[in-house]
Amino acid sequence: MRLTRLLSMEHCLERVRTGIVAALVFTPMMVQAETETIRSIKQVVFLNPGHATETFWAQMIKSASTTAASLGMTLEVVSAKRNTDEFIRLGTQVMTRQDPPDLLIITNNHGLAIPLLATSDATGVPVMVVLNNLSPEQHKAEGNPLGRHAHWLGSVSPDHQQGGHDTMQALIDRHHRLHGEAEGRGIALVGGQHDEATRLRLRGMQDALRKAPYLSMDRTFQANWNYEDAFRVVDRYVKRQDGSVPLRVIWAASDLMAIAAIDALKLNGLRPGDDVLVAGMGWTREGVGRLRSGEMEVSAGGDALAAAWSLVLLAAVQQEVITPEDIGTRYYTMGLATSADPGSYLDEIPLEVLALKPMGQLVDIVSTLPDSAAPFLPVSPRQTSPSDAVSRTPLAATIKEVQSHE
Secondary structure, three states, X not given: OOOOOOOOHHHHHHHHHOOOOOOOOOOHHHHHHHXXXXXXXXXXXXXXXXXXXXXXXXXXXXXXXXXXXXXXXXXXXXXXXXXXXXXXXXXXXXXXXXXXXXXXXXXOHHHOHHHHHHHHHHHOOOEEEEOOOOOHHHHHHHOOOOOOOOOEEEEEEEOHHHHHHHHXXXXXXXXXXXXXXXXXXXXXXXXXXXXXXXXXXXXXXXXXXXXXXXXXXXXXXXXXXXXXXXXXXXXXXXXOOOOOOOEEEEEEOOHHHHHHHHHHHHHOOOOEOOOEEEEEEOOOHHHHHHHHHOOOOEEEEOHXXXXXXXXXXXXXXXXXXXXXXXXXXXXXXXXXXXXXXXXXXXXXXXXXXXXXXXXXXXXXXXHHOOOOOXXXXXXXXXXXXXXXXXXXXXXXXXXXXXXXXX
């Protein structure tokens, strides 16, 4: 099912604010009550914006389910199937049940966390935001966790900007080995225009690209995290090339879009991995398969563990290892895998679920880890920029909006 029209934020807020109780006042007594709320979390619902059968979301669901079980929690999944209206409806329905869950985990895809945070205010159901955090503009308007929205417990997201930077840097390094500083051009494939993952991954890619002036990014296509859209735009772009400057790199913000690019290149007689270098993100099973074959040069991963990591942090609060305020807004480091070492580093990546070992063992050490820590991932010897080395300041006004080319 194709993504339905994006609801305007004003329309979403008007719908969910109908009947909302008077504004809550943040007091020390509420802090104590919130601590008790976190300590009682057992029943968890994950509101999946996609299809449960899609590779990435299946990974996130499996890793979160495995982790919940290891922590003595149960996880229920409801899927909106890429329908934004349904995402709001299902989230509201879950929080207004006669017996609501102890926690609702949501994403901020298309900015839709905001109306659900308002519903959380009215119902008292705690919420965690994962994968796509609030934008700087949204943070300015909505505040921080445990603030204006007293039941918003925190946000956990991969460091999208670092992942975008490192995957582009790997393409640059490989291009330099193959072609030196010969001029080449590239294209970028991104997801939803207003998703934090899109904006920060794209910004990280642009940061790396500035170091290689001989490579120019000719087009940025909005492919909506979708195979069909990505295949169509790459196929059309390749067929329309004028040949003046060769296409050398395709950077994609997800493995699925990268695989679509690879298939489109092959259809047009080009050799991915030789003629054109391709980067993805996600460490999906199919993506790692393309790494092993050499058709894809690099993929950053660990993003499918965002929900699992949020449950570990909540368990750490339950066991008084950290305080509720310690969760806050966290960006953890993504891992990097390249096609260069299929016999060593790639074999360390848990392909199917990325969390084959229960993550409950991490609870005791959470307090000793920096916010950027990703202790559930193997350390990549090829990672080019540590998480704390990449700025996460609000996107500059000079950064161009993602353009959709139909």
